[in-house]
Amino acid sequence: MIELWNYYRSGTSHRVRIALNLKGLDWQYRSLNLLASDHKQPAYLDINPQGLAPALVVDGEVFTQSPAILEYLEEAYPTPPLLPTDTAQRAKVRAMAMIIGCDIHPLNNLRVITQLKALTQTQEPPVDWIGRWISEGFAAIEALLARDPSRAIGCCFGDQPGLVECYLVPQVYAARRFGIELSSFPAICAIDAYCATLPAFQAAHPDLQPDTPQ
Template identity: 65%
Template structure:
């Protein structure tokens, strides 16, 4: 059985949950409590020396780094595909995913926010900082989406959801949680709405995971 070590609210965990559900494979939820720093305990560091979520046990191996995990899932379970059939399209899709995964998420990750709070001496999450990086990334993505008149309006590329939505939906969830103004991004909002009706995304939603408050 595939085991995913993750935290309900972690965007990188959320990505992998979507990909696993999308592929229709069975997997087991292994909670990592960030509040008690479980991800920094030796038992987890033995699996992932970075002490970051997620990690996955699959096919006798332990993998970490969500992009590497998702690419493995794509190779191991080719249907339904997360990536399009031709190389140029795949590069375009990966670029949109990386726009989020490399250039928004890492700047707003928990450990970075904690460092910003420490440097600025504030207690509350630095909402301006968070909104700045979301706005920079989402503006570029919104422009890309507006230029592509061949895509279905419910997805970022082509006619079905795939890799980009694995990255985008968790980032929109985080943006909403931190009260980022989403009104400038109607195309992104439409895609988020459309994905919220699909089972793979519903089952991956942070609020219904076993370690979410009230579960």
């Protein structure tokens, strides 16, 4: 049995939902309400001592950290693949994913924004902060996408969505939620629009999860 401890609006949770769906796996939704601090309760800390979403539990074995979970899914369930076969191409796909995984999302998640509001003594999310990291990271991804003439419109690599799209679609969702202007990123917007037509992405969308507020 595959269980995913997650939260409808968490970007890292969203990534793993997409990957599970792209792999065609049958999985169970386990809800963590981050706003109610479910992830800091002893029952969840027994599963994931870091106290962060998501955690994937496969036949009782626990996997944490979404980048590690995605690599695990690729190794344990190789078909359909999320990564190309060529070593150099795999590295370039992973690099685009890591721009989001390391240089955008970690700076804009709930615990970091909460801490930042405390430091700056403001009530509102600091849009300049959020927008800077999203815009700089998306600009880098656009530049890398422009270097690949073989790329199909609507995909980051080849002609099927894969690892990068698992990161990109949740980050575009978050950018829109924060009101960040995305018109400078046409390739990213085209990829997001194409993915929105695919069932794996539709079923993973934050609006449609068991814990999504009515």
